[in-house]
Amino acid sequence: MSLRTIWRKTVNVVMLSLTGLCALIAVSALFLILGCLAWKGATSLHWSFFTQLPAPVGEIGGGIANAIVGTGKLLLLAALIGIPVGLLGAVYLAEFASSTSAFFIRYATDLLNGVPSIVIGIFAYTVIVLPMHHFSALAGGFALGVMMVPIILRSCEEFLRNVPRSLREGSMALGASKWRTIARVVIPAASSGILTAILLSLARVAGETAPLIFTAFGNQFWPHGLNQPTAALPVVIYNYALSPYDDWHRQAWAAGLVLILLVVVTNVLTRLLLQREAAGRS
Amino acid sequence: MGTVSTTAAPAPAPSRVQVFLRRVRNGDEIAHVVTMIFGASILLVTAALVYELWIQSAQSRAKFGWSFFVTSTWDPINGIFGAWPYIYGTLVTTTVALVIAVPLGLGAAIFLSELAPPKVSSSLSFVIDLLAAVPSVIYGVLAVFLLEPVMRTTIQPFLKHTLGILPIFKELFKGPAYGFGYLTAGIVLSIMTVPFIISVSREVLMAVPQDQREASLGLGATRWETTFKIVVGYARTGILGSIFLSMARALGETMAVTMVIGNVAKVSSSLFAPGYSIAAVIANEFADATSELHLSSLVELGLVLFLLTFILNGLARVMIIATSRRGAGASQR
Numbered sequence: 001m002s003l004r005t006i007w008r009k010t011v012n013v014v015m016l017s018l019t020g021l022c023a024l025i026a027v028s029a030l031f032l033i034l035g036c037l038a039w040k041g042a043t044s045l046h047w048s049f050f051t052q053l054p055a056p057v058g059e060i061g062g063g064i065a066n067a068i069v070g071t072g073k074l075l076l077l078a079a080l081i082g083i084p085v086g087l088l089g090a091v092y093l094a095e096f097a098s099s100t101s102a103f104f105i106r107y108a109t110d111l112l113n114g115v116p117s118i119v120i121g122i123f124a125y126t127v128i129v130l131p132m133h134h135f136s137a138l139a140g141g142f143a144l145g146v147m148m149v150p151i152i153l154r155s156c157e158e159f160l161r162n163v164p165r166s167l168r169e170g171s172m173a174l175g176a177s178k179w180r181t182i183a184r185v186v187i188p189a190a191s192s193g194i195l196t197a198i199l200l201s202l203a204r205v206a207g208e209t210a211p212l213i214f215t216a217f218g219n220q221f222w223p224h225g226l227n228q229p230t231a232a233l234p235v236v237i238y239n240y241a242l243s244p245y246d247d248w249h250r251q252a253w254a255a256g257l258v259l260i261l262l263v264v265v266t267n268v269l270t271r272l273l274l275q276r277e278a279a280g281r282s
Numbered sequence: 283m284g285t286v287s288t289t290a291a292p293a294p295a296p297s298r299v300q301v302f303l304r305r306v307r308n309g310d311e312i313a314h315v316v317t318m319i320f321g322a323s324i325l326l327v328t329a330a331l332v333y334e335l336w337i338q339s340a341q342s343r344a345k346f347g348w349s350f351f352v353t354s355t356w357d358p359i360n361g362i363f364g365a366w367p368y369i370y371g372t373l374v375t376t377t378v379a380l381v382i383a384v385p386l387g388l389g390a391a392i393f394l395s396e397l398a399p400p401k402v403s404s405s406l407s408f409v410i411d412l413l414a415a416v417p418s419v420i421y422g423v424l425a426v427f428l429l430e431p432v433m434r435t436t437i438q439p440f441l442k443h444t445l446g447i448l449p450i451f452k453e454l455f456k457g458p459a460y461g462f463g464y465l466t467a468g469i470v471l472s473i474m475t476v477p478f479i480i481s482v483s484r485e486v487l488m489a490v491p492q493d494q495r496e497a498s499l500g501l502g503a504t505r506w507e508t509t510f511k512i513v514v515g516y517a518r519t520g521i522l523g524s525i526f527l528s529m530a531r532a533l534g535e536t537m538a539v540t541m542v543i544g545n546v547a548k549v550s551s552s553l554f555a556p557g558y559s560i561a562a563v564i565a566n567e568f569a570d571a572t573s574e575l576h577l578s579s580l581v582e583l584g585l586v587l588f589l590l591t592f593i594l595n596g597l598a599r600v601m602i603i604a605t606s607r608r609g610a611g612a613s614q615r
Contacts, residue, residue, distance in 0.1 A: 008504050008507070009504065011504070011506060012504035012505055012506040012507070015506045015510070016393075016397060016505060016506055016509075018389060019389040019390065019392045019393035019396075019397065020393050020397065021389070022385070022386050022387075022388075022389030022390040022392075022393060023389070023390040023393040023394060023398070023406060025386060025390075026386065026387070026390045026410060026413070026476050026477070026480060027390075027406055027409050027410065027413075029413060029473055029476075030409050030410075030412055030413045030416070033413075033416060033420070033421075033424060036424055036428060037420070037424075040427075084320060085320050085323055085324065088316065088317045088320035088321070089317070089320045089321040089323075089324055091317045092314075092317035092318050092320065092321035093321065095317075096313075096314045096317055096318065097318075097321065101318075101321070104325060105321045105322070105324055105325060108324050108325045108327075108328040108329075109324055110595070110599065111328055111592065111595070112324065112327070112328050112331070114530060114591050114592065114595035115331065115534075115588060115591065115592075116533070116534020116535070116536070116561065116587050116588070116591055117534070117536065118534065118536045118561050118564050118565060118584070118587070119331075119335070119534070119584045119587055119588050120331075121564075121568075122334075122335065122338075122564065122568070122580075122581055122584040123330070123331045123334055123335070125568070126334040126338050126581070127330065127334060135569075146327060149324060149327070150324075153324070177305075177308035177309055177310050178310045178313070179308075179309045179310050179312070179313035179314075180308075180309070182313065183313075203415065204415065206417075207415075207416075207417025207418070207419065207420070208417070209417070209418065209419040209536070209537045210418075210536035210537055210561070210565060213565055213568075213569060214568045214569040217569065234417055234419045234537075237419050237420070237423060238419050238422065238537060238541070241419075241422065241423045241426055241427070241541065242426070242541065249427070252423055253423065253427075256419075256420050256423050259417060259419075259420065260416065260417075260420055263412075263415050263416065263417065264412060264415075267411070267412055267415055271408060
């Protein structure tokens with residue numbers, strides 16, 4: 001073997017192993033994150049953490065019950081905006097739209113999808129907080145809802161388009177009108193895909209902090225109604241992590257663990273759901 | 283009781299009005315209009331977003347003009363706003379993030395698309411997707427409590443005493459190891475952007491037609507030569523697209539950066555020094571902005587972020603689509 005061949009073979013082995021190392025580093029980052037959160041967060045998790053209000057500054061103990069309820073409220077509001085607009089928008093794109101109007105709507109959706117979450121927060125602030133003159137759950141829910149729309153719309157459109165043509169034609173041939181075909185045949189056929197899209201978008205916005213800090217703002221007490229500032233899990237994590245109190249640091253870890261479990265469990269569940277669906281079809 | 287007429291008159295072709303009325307009666311037209319309203323509402327929201335950013339930043343734009351971007355005084359009390367330290371911080375942290383994330387992400391993407399067996403590749407990709415789904419505030423918590431102490435006590439002194447001896451790095455690694463600063467923020471950002479580079483690059487690489495690889499291997503090139511010169515070369519536009527995409531993410535990333543960048547509105551050449559970023563100053567000052575001008579300046583920063591990500595995302599999309607099309611077109615031949 002000539003020297004040059006040996007050199008080329010060595011470069012080959014070295015570089016290919018390096019790519020493997022890169023993949024290993026990237027993948028182990030996730031397990032490192034999960035491991036650290038479990039290790040630091042698990043010790044602070046007990047029942048009162050989920051049921052009590054935050055303790056006054058300086059006192060040990062207390063929980064984040066209000067933030068959990070707050071996040072639930074915000075997600076509900078977001079879903080009220082994100083699901084109808086995303087799903088019906090997707091139906092329009094997949095079934096009705098002409099190519100010009102589809103282009104513009106898709107373009108706007110992609111644009112919206114790329115907007116940094118903090119800018120969405122500014123938008124919610126200018127259209128809801130400024131006219132109302134105070135922070136509210138409504139503004140936070142609106143911001144999260146706007147973020148949900150593009151996520152739901154693009155994946156739902158994909159799932160709707162993947163419904164076989166023959167199903168549509170079969171239904172139309174039986175005399176069903178177009179919207180009946182969509183409502184009774186196409187959407188049910190794509191239902192598990194639509195469900196996963198909704199779940200994933202909820203998991204995604206549940207962890208968003210930036211659009212909430214100046215819309216929902218935060219609250220140490222039980223929020224009353226949708227018109228009040230509301231605590232949310234990610235905002236509490238942010239505030240507690242930057243506070244000078246050890247006990248709040250512990251609670252930030254615990255809340256972080258709760259949040260990451262929510263995200264990971266949703267992602268794994270949806271993947272299993274989609275896999276089972278794919279296996280059932282083939 | 284009446285007689286039914288049975289004369290078979292030829293059915294007149296239904297007029298357009300009749301077709302329309304029939305469609306309204308069986309609901310098609312209503313469904314069309316209703317879904318169109320929801321679709322159009324997306325256009326409306328996007329337009330409103332741009333409009334609000336433009337209108338709300340009018341005061342600041344009128345008062346400071348272009349000097350807003352190059353002056354460094356940010357003084358809410360006297361109403362003077364110059365955004366250069368924030369823009370600088372955003373650019374520096376994004377650069378640091380890309381310097382780390384691009385080789386790492388590209389390497390991992392090559393491994394996943396070229397070397398790993400399909401099953402391994404798909405499950406590892408799922409892990410990468412999960413990494414992308416981790417909320418940014420969680421990265422912030424980990425960075426504040428775990429990365430920052432390590433940076434301060436170990437990594438920064440180490441860098442200073444090794445690379446820091448070389449001419450350029452001497453300037454970059456100057457000053458005390460502070461922990462919070464550009465470098466720490468950049469490293470956190472790199473971990474957050476790697477998943478985007480990996481998943482998009484992997485898709486683009488997998489769209490490269492198989493015969494390109496076979497031809498190269500058949501000519502006697504090694505696996506690495508084939509991958510690097512042929513496959514990566516073929517997919518380079520799409521890979522560049524994935525880099526732009528992750529750059530847009532890094533520019534707009536807020537929470538994790540806010541938590542570790544140090545929040546000092548100063549321009550420093552050292553990467554160890556604390557700084558500030560556009561997104562961080564919006565997050566910290568927006569809720570208690572003191573005056574309308576202050577708010578307007580913050581919205582203008584939001585507008586800057588919006589425009590930057592808009593351009594980068596647009597370029598990225600065109601590049602990725604162009605590369606995938608090219609791959610798909612070639613494999614059909």
